[in-house]
Amino acid sequence: SQKIEQNSEALNIQEGKTATLTCNYTNYSPAYLQWYRQDPGRGPVFLLLIRENEKEKRKERLKVTFDTTLKQSLFHITASQPADSATYLCALRTGAGSYQLTFGKGTKLSVIP
Amino acid sequence: DTGVSQDPRHKITKRGQNVTFRCDPISEHNRLYWYRQTLGQGPEFLTYFQNEAQLEKSRLLSDRFSAERPKGSFSTLEIQRTEQGDSAMYLCASSPTAFSREQYFGPGTRLTVT
Numbered sequence: 244s245q246k247i248e249q250n251s252e253a254l255n256i257q258e259g260k261t262a263t264l265t266c267n268y269t270n271y272s273p274a275y276l277q278w279y280r281q282d283p284g285r286g287p288v289f290l291l292l293i294r295e296n297e298k299e300k301r302k303e304r305l306k307v308t309f310d311t312t313l314k315q316s317l318f319h320i321t322a323s324q325p326a327d328s329a330t331y332l333c334a335l336r337t338g339a340g341s342y343q344l345t346f347g348k349g350t351k352l353s354v355i356p
Numbered sequence: 357d358t359g360v361s362q363d364p365r366h367k368i369t370k371r372g373q374n375v376t377f378r379c380d381p382i383s384e385h386n387r388l389y390w391y392r393q394t395l396g397q398g399p400e401f402l403t404y405f406q407n408e409a410q411l412e413k414s415r416l417l418s419d420r421f422s423a424e425r426p427k428g429s430f431s432t433l434e435i436q437r438t439e440q441g442d443s444a445m446y447l448c449a450s451s452p453t454a455f456s457r458e459q460y461f462g463p464g465t466r467l468t469v470t
Binding site: 348 | 412
């Protein structure tokens with residue numbers, strides 16, 4: 244069966260360090276993968292999209308990598324700040340011709356001052 | 357720039373009652389999506405509209421759930437004969453046409469079925 248796994252439910256890091264979150268998937272061949280941020284009681288907010296032919300994408304302190312051989316994406320936040328504390332979700336389009344996204348369960352990141 | 361809005365933000369209902377939620381997408385976004393999210397889980401796809409046409413529907417979606425998007429603008433999601441298992445956050449998202457793939461989410465409607 245198809246599955247998306249974010250293999251850390253929670254991650255605590257010290258302010259200023261780099262946070263690395265992992266998203267693994269099985270039985271998909273996605274054309275692209277997305278990362279979203281979700282704060283408690285709010286809807287997800289789009290952060291980055293990376294396509295299958297891109298190895299890496301950056302936006303300010305954020306970096307995403309996409310390895311279609313390993314079926315894995317890594318999401319990095321450099322120089323982390325307490326304001327980065329949130330749940331981070333990865334999402335894939337899971338069917339040809341489909342626009343629906345399938346989300347992982349998310350990783351709750353806590354940046355400790 | 358007005359984002360996606362949802363109404364109501366919170367709804368408490370008794371089991372067996374019908375409820376209806378409304379979503380107003382970002383203007384000129386012709387794609388609209390409904391998701392359901394329970395605690396500790398990611399959003400789960402329910403259905404998708406392109407303009408007024410409902411193009412996709414989750415196989416997991418019970419026939420107690422129905423969604424409409426008349427005139428291709430706002431959308432409503434109705435749940436009939438609610439059950440306690442329907443308690444969740446119902447999220448609406450929209451996206452523009454063509455090459456845009458990211459989705460813009462509203463704040464959600466929190467449903468509690470007692």
